Amino acid sequence: MAILKIARMGHPVLRRPAEPVADPGASEIKRLIADMIDTMHDAQGVGLAAPQVHVAKRVVIFHEPVEGSEEEMEDDPSSDPRPLTILVNPEIEPLGEERTLDWEACLSVPGLMGMVPRFAHIRYRGVAADGTVVERLAEGFHARVVQHECDHLDGLLYPLRMTDLSQFGFVEELRRAAGVGGEL
Numbered sequence: 001m002a003i004l005k006i007a008r009m010g011h012p013v014l015r016r017p018a019e020p021v022a023d024p025g026a027s028e029i030k031r032l033i034a035d036m037i038d039t040m041h042d043a044q045g046v047g048l049a050a051p052q053v054h055v056a057k058r059v060v061i062f063h064e065p066v067e068g069s070e071e072e073m074e075d076d077p078s079s080d081p082r083p084l085t086i087l088v089n090p091e092i093e094p095l096g097e098e099r100t101l102d103w104e105a106c107l108s109v110p111g112l113m114g115m116v117p118r119f120a121h122i123r124y125r126g127v128a129a130d131g132t133v134v135e136r137l138a139e140g141f142h143a144r145v146v147q148h149e150c151d152h153l154d155g156l157l158y159p160l161r162m163t164d165l166s167q168f169g170f171v172e173e174l175r176r177a178a179g180v181g182g183e184l
Helices: 027-043 070-075 140-153 171-178
Strands: 047-049 059-063 084-094 099-106 109-119 121-127 133-139 168-170
Touching: 027 047, 027 059, 027 084, 047 140, 059 140, 084 140, 099 140, 109 140, 109 171, 121 140, 133 140, 168 171
Parallel strands: none
Antiparallel strands: 047 059, 059 084, 084 121, 099 109, 109 168, 121 133
């Protein structure tokens, strides 16, 4: 397993649609997923898409937020607040027109963050690393992460989704000026 180089905004691999994976169980896909996991952990990210590591394939990984309060999670130290999800050839279906606006950042847009509108409720499906079909409903941060990572598969970075570029800037400056937090 290896730590892969992360493509940054401007690289052609991030601007074009990724190709579907013909065989999710192929050894090269398993190796890619393992390397993506190592890379995401090393970069302290919440999610990663294959195009971000220079592979134009429809594969994403992310930590799915678990519902519950911080106190509940502290009471059960064995609980992983964000279990890993792997999706090959994912699809997203918005459930309604409601959108939420929140801050996003990206490993491919280092040091910057912006306010991005996303569907509030979605259904997503794809194939897991073991070949089983994954289908889930998501809302809140969970829905935001899935949409953010799947956008990479269509050649979209979060600044292209922004509607107000005055809400885009360097993380350090935004935190200092307004107490803005979190990164994707």
